[in-house]
Amino acid sequence: MNGLKKLLRWWITLSSMIGFLVGWVFVAQATETEFAGGTSETLSTNTQTVEGLNLPPIPSIGRVNEVNVQPITIAPSTQSGSSSTFTPPLRTGGS
Amino acid sequence: MSTQSQPRAHSPIEKTVSVTGLIAAVIILLAAGLYSLSGISYTQSFSGLFALDSLHIWWYISRAAGLMGYLLFWLSTVWGFAVSSKILDSFLERTFTYDFHEHLSLLSIGFIVLHVVVLLFDKYEPLSMLEILVPFVSAYRPFWVGIGIIGFYLTILVTITFYIRDRISMQAFRKIHYLSIAAFVGSFAHSLYSGTDSTITWVQLMYWGTFLSTVFFGLQWIFTLLLRRREARITSTGV
Numbered sequence: 001m002n003g004l005k006k007l008l009r010w011w012i013t014l015s016s017m018i019g020f021l022v023g024w025v026f027v028a029q030a031t032e033t034e035f036a037g038g039t040s041e042t043l044s045t046n047t048q049t050v051e052g053l054n055l056p057p058i059p060s061i062g063r064v065n066e067v068n069v070q071p072i073t074i075a076p077s078t079q080s081g082s083s084s085t086f087t088p089p090l091r092t093g094g095s
Numbered sequence: 096m097s098t099q100s101q102p103r104a105h106s107p108i109e110k111t112v113s114v115t116g117l118i119a120a121v122i123i124l125l126a127a128g129l130y131s132l133s134g135i136s137y138t139q140s141f142s143g144l145f146a147l148d149s150l151h152i153w154w155y156i157s158r159a160a161g162l163m164g165y166l167l168f169w170l171s172t173v174w175g176f177a178v179s180s181k182i183l184d185s186f187l188e189r190t191f192t193y194d195f196h197e198h199l200s201l202l203s204i205g206f207i208v209l210h211v212v213v214l215l216f217d218k219y220e221p222l223s224m225l226e227i228l229v230p231f232v233s234a235y236r237p238f239w240v241g242i243g244i245i246g247f248y249l250t251i252l253v254t255i256t257f258y259i260r261d262r263i264s265m266q267a268f269r270k271i272h273y274l275s276i277a278a279f280v281g282s283f284a285h286s287l288y289s290g291t292d293s294t295i296t297w298v299q300l301m302y303w304g305t306f307l308s309t310v311f312f313g314l315q316w317i318f319t320l321l322l323r324r325r326e327a328r329i330t331s332t333g334v
Contacts, residue, residue: 004191005191005194008191008195008198009194009195009198012195012198012199012202013114013117013118013198013202016163016166016167016202016206017118017121019163019166020159020160020163020206021125021145021159023158023159023162023163024145024155024156024159025144025145026159027155027158027159027162027292028144028145028146028149028151028155029144029146030292030295031146031151031154031155031291
């Protein structure tokens, strides 16, 4: 009986050791894959997807004339003051 | 005068040292094996498998030790319920099952100690000695880490009673042992809500599976207890 007790103790100790090593491999592999994919908690906090911004596809060079593209005209600057007083008419609307 | 000497009973310190020593021996053997393999191509794959070169190496060891500690604690709790309900008495000797229960608790504590100590060396999410020992002061999920620390202290308290059983009354032993239920619930909540592996499906399944099985065995133990009391009352009153 005493021998069986010892055997059982050794068995459960050894099994838990193997379980620990297997767990180590599982945890390492799962997390390393996450880090490689950039989906970990740490990385994901810095990565945000901007939704609701739909841009029309860029026409190929050959089809530029077919698409109603407004030519960009740059009006000559009439201001002669310093650029520090210039306020751009663009707004981001927050983050 | 008897010539046969009684087998010497091992003290709690001796047992703790042997269990911790066994854990250390296996880890040292593993490290030695890896060292002896250095230069061979297997080392590279071994290193990759255990992520030995990773910055998060201590974090992985801590998490694996935490998972193993939790599993052993669960097994010890369920085994304790089974021993108390006398489910195993028909095919296993009581001293045998009791010894196994005690050994599981010690192993669990060994792995939880490893889980905690390793966090001191971690570079990814380092914790100070204060954060490890005092509940609710940790910078990382303070509430759930605190619950885990309290659960661990309760486990130690319950395990100590194995060795002072002769010095305290059976009633006190049982009452202190009831704390292990709170300790298990605490460690379950700690694992689920502060463990970074909780998002992994198989880990979640493991947590809920162990929790529900403990609830099942716990209820079974309560019913057995109530039935036994009722039988005792009937016997004493003769009704």
